[in-house]
Amino acid sequence: MPERTKNFQEEYFDTVRQLAEALSDSAIYEQVVWKAEYLTRDTHWFHYYGIIRGGRACSIGHEYDVHSRGARNVDPATFVSTLMEFDKNARVVGYGGNKSTAIDILDEIDLTGAESAEIVRISIQTRETMLCGRRVMSMTDVAYVGFEQSDQGDLCRRHLKADTTVISLRWCRDRRFICANLMPTTGVPIRTGFQF
Numbered sequence: 001m002p003e004r005t006k007n008f009q010e011e012y013f014d015t016v017r018q019l020a021e022a023l024s025d026s027a028i029y030e031q032v033v034w035k036a037e038y039l040t041r042d043t044h045w046f047h048y049y050g051i052i053r054g055g056r057a058c059s060i061g062h063e064y065d066v067h068s069r070g071a072r073n074v075d076p077a078t079f080v081s082t083l084m085e086f087d088k089n090a091r092v093v094g095y096g097g098n099k100s101t102a103i104d105i106l107d108e109i110d111l112t113g114a115e116s117a118e119i120v121r122i123s124i125q126t127r128e129t130m131l132c133g134r135r136v137m138s139m140t141d142v143a144y145v146g147f148e149q150s151d152q153g154d155l156c157r158r159h160l161k162a163d164t165t166v167i168s169l170r171w172c173r174d175r176r177f178i179c180a181n182l183m184p185t186t187g188v189p190i191r192t193g194f195q196f
Contacts, residue, residue, distance in 0.1 A: 008092045008094045009087075011142075011144075012086065012092050012120070012144050015124075015140065015142055016122070019079075019122060020080055023050075023057075027055065029126045029127060029128045030053070030128055030129060031052065031053045031125075032051065032052040032124070032125070032126050032127075033050075033124075034051075034059075034123065034125070035047075035121075035122070036049070036079050036083060036120070036122050036123075037101065037119070037122075038082060038086065038118070038119070039066075039103060039106055039118060039120075041148065043065065043066040043067050044063060044064070044066070045063070045064040045102065046061070046062070046063050046074065046079075046082050047062045047063075048060070059076035060073070061073065061075060061076035061078065061079065066103075083122075086118060086146050089118060089147055090149055090150040091147045091150040091152070092145070093144065094142065094143070094145075095119070095143035095144060095171070096171055098170075100121075102119040102120070102143070105119045105145070114152045115148075115152060116148040116152070117145050117152065118147075119143060119145055119146075120146070121142070121144075122140065122142055123142075124139070124140040124141075134178060135178075136176055136177070136178050137177045138174055138176050138177075139172060139174075139175045139176075139177070140172065140175070141170060
């Protein structure tokens with residue numbers, strides 16, 4: 001029976017769509033905190049991050065040239081079009097290692113002998129109160145490695161997510177935490193569990 005492989009390219013697009021929707025539908029959330037990093041193969045590092053809370057939004061974008069050490073501000077509204085450049089990779093694989101920044105992930109991948117890798121890391125945290133009064137925090141924290149040639153991913157397979165059901169403590173997609181606090185109609189929270 002042939003091995004079934006996960007389509008990380010499709011998962012990547014779903015994650016970018018999830019981020020764009022969280023930012024455009026921010027009225028349903030009490031808070032949205034997000035970050036997107038994109039380290040291109042030509043050593044440009046795009047770093048976008050922001051927060052939406054109480055209907056007010058603040059976001060920032062930067063572009064760093066890793067070689068020249070130059071930096072400039074970029075319009076944070078361009079993050080989707082910038083992240084879509086990642087689609088040019090012949091192969092996209094999910095990262096499952098211990099590093100947490102795009103540069104550290106690239107350093108780890110480079111040590112395996114793989115060439116011309118690109119890294120995208122996306123983190124999304126939303127908080128909302130459900131109709132029943134239960135507070136929910138949803139967390140997505142993922143990283144993807146893109147390769148110019150599809151066979152390059154095989155060189156660093158042990159550092160990349162396998163198509164398994166193993167749960168990672170760091171990397172997750174739409175992981176939900178439900179607070180035990182209920183918001184009664186009196187306006188005073190009933191404390192029955194953890195706070196966020």
